[in-house]
Amino acid sequence: xxxxxxxxxxxxxxxxxxxxxxxRLGARATPVIGGAVSNADARMVGAGFDAVGRAAAVxxxxxxFVAAARARMRDGDVDVAAAAVACxxxxxxxxxxxxxxxxxxxxxxxxxxxxAALKGVARFPSLRTLSLLEQRLMRGxxxxxxxxxxxxxxxxxxxxxxxxxxxxxxxxxxxxTEAVRVLRVLAAQGHIDMARAIMxxxx
Numbered sequence: 001x002x003x004x005x006x007x008x009x010x011x012x013x014x015x016x017x018x019x020x021x022x023x024r025l026g027a028r029a030t031p032v033i034g035g036a037v038s039n040a041d042a043r044m045v046g047a048g049f050d051a052v053g054r055a056a057a058v059x060x061x062x063x064x065f066v067a068a069a070r071a072r073m074r075d076g077d078v079d080v081a082a083a084a085v086a087c088x089x090x091x092x093x094x095x096x097x098x099x100x101x102x103x104x105x106x107x108x109x110x111x112x113x114x115x116a117a118l119k120g121v122a123r124f125p126s127l128r129t130l131s132l133l134e135q136r137l138m139r140g141x142x143x144x145x146x147x148x149x150x151x152x153x154x155x156x157x158x159x160x161x162x163x164x165x166x167x168x169x170x171x172x173x174x175x176x177t178e179a180v181r182v183l184r185v186l187a188a189q190g191h192i193d194m195a196r197a198i199m200x201x202x203x
Contacts, residue, residue: 002031002032002034002035003035004035005018005032005033005035005036005039005044005048006034006035006036006038006039007035007039007040008039008044009041010039010041010043010044010047014036014043014044014047015047015050015051018032018033018036018047018048018050018051019050019051019054021033021051022051022054022055022058026055026058027055027058027059027060029051029055030059030060030061033048033051033052033055033065034048034064034065035048036048036051037049037052037065037068038068042075042077042079042080043079045072045077045080045083046077046079046080046082046083047083049069049072049080049083049084049086049087050083050086050087052065052069052087052090052091053083053086053087053089053090053091054090056090056091059091062091062093065087065091066088066091066092068084069084069085069087069088069091070084070088070101071084072084073085073088073101073102073105073109073113074104074105074108074109074113078110078112078113079112081105081109081110081112081113082110082112082113082115082116083116084113085102085105085109085113085116085117085120086116086119086120088101088120089102089116089117089119089120089123090120090123095124095126095128095129098120098123098124098129099124099128099129099132102117102120102132103132105117106118106132106135106136111141111143111144114136114144115143115144115147118133118136118144118147118148118151119147119151121133121151121155122151122154122155125155125157125159125160127159130152130155130159130160130162130163131163133148133151133152133163134148134162134163134166134167136148137149137163137166137167137170137175138166138167138170140172140175142172142174142175145167145170145172145175145178146174146175146178148163148167149164149167149175149178149179149182150182152164152182153182153185153186156186156189156191156192157191157192158191158192158193158196160186160192161192161193161196161197164179164182164183164186164192164197165179165183165197167179168180168183183197
């Protein structure tokens with residue numbers, strides 16, 4: 001089966017089959033996923049990376065997949081690049097390695113890959129990664145700014161206040177409106193101190 005996914009032609013059901021194998025076999029599906037990631041067809045590679053990302057909790061040795069994903073994060077195929085970034089973010093355990101890998105993606109990657117990198121910040125919500133997220137939030141385009149705001153809502157800690165308050169002065173009305181909504185949601189849920197948010201606004 002691993003050889004079939006390594007050298008076989010892409011099929012629209014490939015992603016569903018890989019997902020089912022991961023769910024049923026867990027770490028024993030690793031050779032099959034590895035075959036998909038090694039396929040010459042970019043669509044099969046993307047399906048493989050998607051499956052690896054979903055299987056992060058059950059994989060045995062992650063290192064080969066971390067390396068494979070990182071090598072394709074700037075792939076010319078936008079789907080492969082985005083899947084590789086999402087896979088890498090789901091598997092890597094070290095924040096330094098995560099930041100080093102996503103910096104060029106945030107700076108020069110396509111929108112789908114950048115969106116995947118922003119979502120990966122949720123696994124490493126430090127002041128450093130939130131600063132990187134804030135830079136991309138303010139830079140845009142709006143679609144990516146909205147992704148960044150959703151990540152801030154998902155993180156939902158007091159540390160998201162600086163980038164969230166900064167977004168309220170964004171040049172795009174749509175982004176400003178969403179930033180206010182996220183701020184209200186987090187305040188209502190008790191995740192942030194509204195008095196501190198007001199202090200940030202008054203600076």
